[in-house]
Amino acid sequence: MTGKPSRFPLTLSSVVENKTRTPATRSGSGSPPATPTRTVITPQTATRNAAQDLNRQYSRPPAAGSTAKPVPRAAPGVIKAPAADRPTPLVSEAIRKAMVARVARQGVKDSKVLAAMEAVPRHLFMEPALASQAYIDASLPIGHHQTISQPYIVARMIEIMRANGKQGVLDRVLEIGTGCGYQAAVLSLVAKEVYSIERIKPLHELAKTNLRPLRIPNIRLHYGDGMLGLPQVAPFDGIILAAAGLEVPQALLEQLAIGGRLVAPVGARQQMLQLIQRVSKYEWTSDTLEECHFVPLRPGTV
Secondary structure (H helix, E strand, O other): OOOOOEOOOOOHHHHHOOOOOOOOOOOOOOOOOOOOOOOOOOOOOOOOOOOOOOOOOOOOOOOOOOOOOOOOOOOOOOOOOOOOOOOOOOOOHHHHHHHHHHHHHOOOOOHHHHHHHHHOOHHHHOOHHHHHHOOOOOOEEEEOOEEEOOHHHHHHHHHHHHOOOOOOOOOEEEEEOOOOOHHHHHHOOOOOEEEEEEOOHHHHHHHHHHHHHHOOOOEEEEEOOHHHOOOOOOOEEEEEEOOEEOOOOHHHHHOEEEEEEEEEEEEOOOEEEEEEEEEEOOEEEEEEEEEEOOOEOOOOOO
């Protein structure tokens, strides 16, 4: 963090050309690590199967017209996977727990975030052909040149957003880039209200299809231009961007509550994870954290 108030939007140079600060690596906090090594968070090709065949297994939600029994509404703070007609091979709760343990070893310390990652069945948000690889440490394709982010970066960004002056309380958060709906599901377990915007219509519909069987009551999905935010329901205690722009859109900064935190990748080829905090009506502070890699942030809808 610079410690000095500044106006926004940020320029790319203010984010990636500050040679006096060494970005933190996967430390689980905003403080500098003990060593200056940096790890680049990049999408990985899903070429290895890290899953094992265990007893308790889940499957994707039943298709329309299926004879499967209706899914009961989950209790608050609980995400219950739909009952399976046929088990999905090589997917189990134990595999998901192993993923969470790995994320913790990578530096994520927030117990509430780790519990949310363990509760959400990630394999239900991707195609059956990739379901057995849902819990490896990789981003995976979801179509339309988009990806589901790797588990570590999902947990890390939410952890950063929760490290606010309200002991982690998040009444209302905004996600830019719904994708397949996975991160929104994780957010629903750490925030009272989750609003998520997707600009690609087929992905917006995919997220609705994926989330509907889970019966999550506190998620509101919107199809629209994420760079404009949702001023009609602002302000937000936290905002997360799942795509990288050269700067953070001014509209999003203005929709951040005073004391709120915005976490976003910023940059083109070289991207840095950026934390922005609003300290007053006209002032924000910024903190450059670690290198990352996301799809580009684009305006409009398709």
